[in-house]
Amino acid sequence: MNSSSAPAGSPRWMQAIVSAWLPPMYREPVLGDLEERFQQRAPGLRWYGYVGDVATTVPQVLRSQLRRIIVRGPACAAAAGDLRRRAEHLQTQVWLRNVALLVGSVVVIGAFLANAQGDWHFQETVHLAMTIGWVGAVWRSYGIHGRSTGVPASMSLDELREFHRRELTRQMNVGVGQFWYWSAPAAFLILYAWIAAVPDFRGAGSLLAAIVMQNCVIVWASRKERSVYQRELDPTEQGAAKA
Amino acid sequence: MPRSESLGQFEQLVLTAVVTLGEDAYGVTIHKKVQELALSKTGTLGAIYVTLDRLEDKGYVSSSLSEPTPERGGRAKRCYRIEGAGERALKQSIATARRIARSIEPVWGDPT
Structure with a gap:
């Protein structure tokens, strides 16, 4: 983590809330993608865009993870x-x-x-x-x-x-x-x-x-x-x- | 072992995006590419993740985490690349689409 050289991004409290709802294996890439999209938007639209992204992304990720747990079974199903x-x-x-x-x-x-x-x-x-x-x-x-x-x-x-x-x-x-x-x-x-x-x-x-x-x-x-x-x-x- | 099944339209778009983006294929770039290919704002970022998970479960793509970067708040990307089974499935879909186009052309003319 190199937060000191990172440009100002989405608020940490917002990231913490989103992070709590994401399965651990998705946290790093999904929060990174949300952050990248946050920074790519015009300043006035960043908040709306971020909230919209979170609202459309987190439920889908949860759904996908639950499907994976049901379909693939427990951890023992992972490759040896x-x-x-x-x-x-x-x-x-x-x-x-x-x-x-x-x-x-x-x-x-x-x-x-x-x-x-x-x-x-x-x-x-x-x-x-x-x-x-x-x-x-x-x-x-x-x-x-x-x-x-x-x-x-x-x-x-x-x-x-x-x-x-x-x-x-x-x-x-x-x-x-x-x-x-x-x-x-x-x-x-x-x-x-x-x-x-x-x-x-x-x-x-x-x-x-x-x-x-x-x-x-x-x-x-x-x-x-x-x-x-x-x-x-x-x-x-x-x-x-x-x- | 990956099952032999046909790809849905959205899966075709996502797989094509993964192929064309090469080493830079991760959530945000795949989403942009899919919108370019579909000529519309089709699919949310969440839908991309769901589709990538499904393709990974089928053995069509594989993923790995990259090094963290400052513009992503010091977080890593999950980069995707196509596997042999995915390549075969995509080629099969392209061949089917071509056959459909050839069949329909005498009736409708050029469908595009």
């Missing part, structure tokens, strides 16, 4: 020995998980707020448990494991192997010890709901049980994800070692 492609696929899985959690969280929190306003009347306990669970899951994905990162273009084979071992394993890795970290925001929200927001709240016991169950499912799913990834990583590393 192609470490870069495999790394990109695995990063796409991390991205997909994060996006799904984020979208789910927005929907659940929206439903919770609508319920609080009296528009809907779901059971309070269920709603609060769902909201806390989703917030915890999103916090875990972004805060603990980090967002999916692009695979740098200039990596050598050894660096790619190191990237596999360190970065991707970190993003997929989940230990039981982290269970307590995930439960921290949930505990604070329960206290808030109990003491401040809903003084006559009676469902704390069932709420705690629901959260424990929810976190157990997250732990199980993440460990499963980790073991699948490890199974894919082992032959890749062996193949690379032989090469």
